[in-house]
Amino acid sequence: MDRRAVLRGGAGAAFGALALTAVLDGGTPAEASDRYRHLSEFKMGDPVRTREEYPWPGHLTREERRNLEMFDVADFDVYSHQDWDRFDESHDQDVRVHWPDGHYTDGLDIHIEDMKAQFLWAPDIKIEVHPVRIAKGNFVAVTGVWEGTFTGPMPDGEGGVIQPTGKPFALHMCTIGVLNKRGVMEEEFLFFDQLTMRRQVGLA
Incomplete structure (x- = not known):
């Protein structure tokens, strides 16, 4: 899955992608959001x-x-x-x-x-x-x-x-x-x- 493409697809899709990311990576959707926002700017x-x-x-x-x-x-x-x-x-x-x-x-x-x-x-x-x-x-x-x-x-x-x-x-x-x-x-x-x-x- 291209996470960045999904995130551009709207709030519902974005939350779904973050939830999936959290499950795969071990964490909450909020933590996943913070992590990937951090990496995009880091x-x-x-x-x-x-x-x-x-x-x-x-x-x-x-x-x-x-x-x-x-x-x-x-x-x-x-x-x-x-x-x-x-x-x-x-x-x-x-x-x-x-x-x-x-x-x-x-x-x-x-x-x-x-x-x-x-x-x-x-x-x-x-x-x-x-x-x-x-x-x-x-x-x-x-x-x-x-x-x-x-x-x-x-x-x-x-x-x-x-x-x-x-x-x-x-x-x-x-x-x-x-x-x-x-x-x-x-x-x-x-x-x-x-x-x-x-x-x-x-x-x-």
Whole structure:
């Protein structure tokens, strides 16, 4: 159904469409009206500063909603609190993870070690905001705000370390996941601007 077309068809049709929207999305017609009026006028600022999030998308299947909820838990609770033993709740043991520079790794153990390495130089890393959430079938995509402070030695990839500058970073990131039949990621694509991060912490 084209909700916007129905809304232009008169008050009765509009209320009917809003009632249907409310049933499908979980809410009252008034809440649905407010939600879609808000979206038609909404332009997001910089969520790094504003902490804004779009409302959850409508017409989600039960599985799609579960997948988005899983992503919130994986970032807000598991990753941000370094609860590594819980990563199998969202990742397959044989997960392939693609990084921004083009390389990829195979296996959950390797992925966890890569994430642990991030906390060596920024122990306070966290993701607390998902500005945009999208789910379709077994595909899920979320944007996030990745932030922390460069307070620990950073491995330089050549056996040495870069001394911390004490400067914070906060930047946009995006994760796209392909889920298997068990509802966990079998493939993950990570995107963030490493140059922006290095500039913020004083390394570029």
